[in-house]
Amino acid sequence: MSASALLPVPRTTLTREVAERLRQAILSGELVAGQQLAEATMASRLNVSRVPVREALVELEREGLVVFNERGRACVRAFTDEDFAEIVSLRTTLQVMSAKLAAVKHTVEDLERLEMIVKRADKTRDPTEFSRLDIAFHDEIARIARHQRLYQAWSNLRAQMELWIVRAHRERERVKHDVHAATARAHRAMIEVLRSRDPGEAARLMEFHCESMIKVQD
Amino acid sequence: MSASALLPVPRTTLTREVAERLRQAILSGELVAGQQLAEATMASRLNVSRVPVREALVELEREGLVVFNERGRACVRAFTDEDFAEIVSLRTTLQVMSAKLAAVKHTVEDLERLEMIVKRADKTRDPTEFSRLDIAFHDEIARIARHQRLYQAWSNLRAQMELWIVRAHRERERVKHDVHAATARAHRAMIEVLRSRDPGEAARLMEFHCESMIKVQD
């Protein structure tokens, strides 16, 4: 207890805090699609002024969870099937590029982190936790690529990916075990391909993996 | 004249207006790399309050023209060679994906717009104008792909692309004619490939075109 008393004070801003809460509220379904997010209402509910709420909404718009209508009012984005098709197709492109770069740039520590994620995914029985680790695996690949702008583009998609995966899990509870096993296999194979430092093969495998996720949706 | 009198009144916000002015100032070099952009200073110079300036700076950060340091102060981004390598490599990936989609989804009007851009590029002798039309061509391809998230990812790169092209032109004035001719040829070829609706060939040509731009830089 006393050891952690003198750690650096976590410095954050109200804007980030509000964004995080709204993000969680949207991902958890507490805020439903189409719901209006009036600045003043959110501000009073969160006990902050309108400015942090306003800035958080802009951030969430960038992440694709919120849309502003023509008169500047924010509402929770309603996703169509076309939206999810866009999300997974762009995800595939960005992850293929990430895999190519990661195959060349990865270090031993990077692979260890990936294996840690896969191991944790093996242990869990909670589908939400598994989804989170699935995202974390691909996030780590994007990070290993060490390409700031690529990572930013991926970051802007990540929250929407989470929403897609959550929805996918809800829609087909019964097949989730097969999907989990297949995902785990693909991730292990990915690590091995990265270890061999073959960008072409890494790209092929990543594309196959991402595409196979689309087929599951049907 | 009278025909345009009853067009919709252009509605904008101070935030957009400030963002546009700052963007132009950065692209034109009026604001130099590394320069601090103090909110209060910019606000008084532009005769607005700090809030629109602040929101505009956030927008420019998303576009990559501005960075916030650890204490939240904004300055004009200083680009390294690695930055430009990132920009062109991500550009290539996004444009290849765009070309694939555009090959399938384009309409006659889309191709007409592309040809219009190429024709205007032929006419101009102004290198800055040519660069702008070069960007406009690729912007149009990204638009034709009709993929919102892909277009947004490209949009976040566009301003940085402009900066790269401007710098490239300044650095090698003498070769610009060859580059212009090669670009014009590549763009015409691109239109023809799109017309044949062959996504694979469109992707190959786009990748070759984007990669060849990198070689020019050396």
Added chain:
DNA sequence: CTTCCGTATTCGGTCTACGGTATACTGTAC
């Protein structure tokens, strides 16, 4: 009963003000 007009409410865009923090400069002491 329907339609139109006016008013009231709501909401976003903007401005001003205040508090906290970091940095820089200056003065004093060693």
Added chain:
DNA sequence: GTACAGTATACCGTAGACCGAATACGGAAG
């Protein structure tokens, strides 16, 4: 002369209020 401390300044984060615009609701007139 140098180093440290204290003060001043500048800027960010945040709050609260004002204003204009849009919409919704109600009343009156046809």
